[in-house]
């Protein structure tokens with residue numbers, strides 16, 4: 693089955709959405725991400741949408757769901773790289789993406805995740 | 821008004837929504853829409869295609885290039901023989917959904933288009949037409 697790859701970078705997970713997502717793929721990503729957050733005890737998820745030429749309410753809802761699921765699993769989410777034309781369209785569509793943190797690019801998104809992680813002051817492994 | 825080109829695509833699976841988006845993008849580019857206008861119209865089309873599939877139980881979209889003596893545009897007509905909509909005002913309200921959507925598809929598609937027309941009859945089906953001019 694077709695899947696969107698999830699990369700592990702330290703305590704963070706990185707997802708680059710590179711295809712015009714159909715609905716099932718979006719739902720699979722949601723499930724896969726939840727599994728991976730738990731498996732790797734990830735503390736942050738970075739979703740790069742810079743190649744997405746369009747975000748409709750379905751994808752918007754998916755991003756919101758991922759962010760809330762991640763929050764419940766004690767991980768932050770940052771969405772990066774939204775194209776300006778996509779942002780303009782989202783405003784007119786009426787989708788505010790409330791509760792989703794955004795950053796300009798992967799670098800700034802990573803910095804935001806790292807800062808949040810440092811501020812929480814938790815350790816990487818709470819088994820000990 | 822003359823119709824320069826037309827094409828009908830069925831909307832029966834989620835993959836079809838992707839194909840509709842791609843077809844609308846292609847025509848928007850061909851007509852010289854700027855990137856923002858392309859994105860707005862593709863997004864409107866995506867919302868309506870999903871409604872056709874999810875609420876209408878599947879249907880089709882008719883894509884036309886329309887021309888008047890003053891301007892050229894793209895007209896999309898989404899059609900299904902599904903349950904129809906009993907209360908159009910309610911359905912067009914931001915945030916209203918009868919399912920678990922965000923309730924922004926119809927109202928959003930209206931804002932993202934230059935012209936918007938909807939016909940629906942309970943038990944018969946739904947037809948939504950949108951136009952975006954160059």
Ligand SMILES: Nc1ncnc2c1ncn2[C@@H]1O[C@H](COP(=O)(O)OP(=O)(O)O)[C@@H](O)[C@H]1O
Pocket residue numbers: 867871872875876900902903904905911912916917918919920921922923924925926927945946
């Ligand atoms: N083609 C359709 N057939 C039947 N009902 C529809 C159709 N399109 C829209 N609706 C109704 O209008 C409501 C609002 O649609 P929309 O704004 O796209 O929100 P959503 O799809 O998120 O529910 C839907 O929840 C549904 O009840």
Ligand SMILES: [Mg+2]
Pocket residue numbers: 867870871921923924925926
């Ligand atoms: Mg909808």
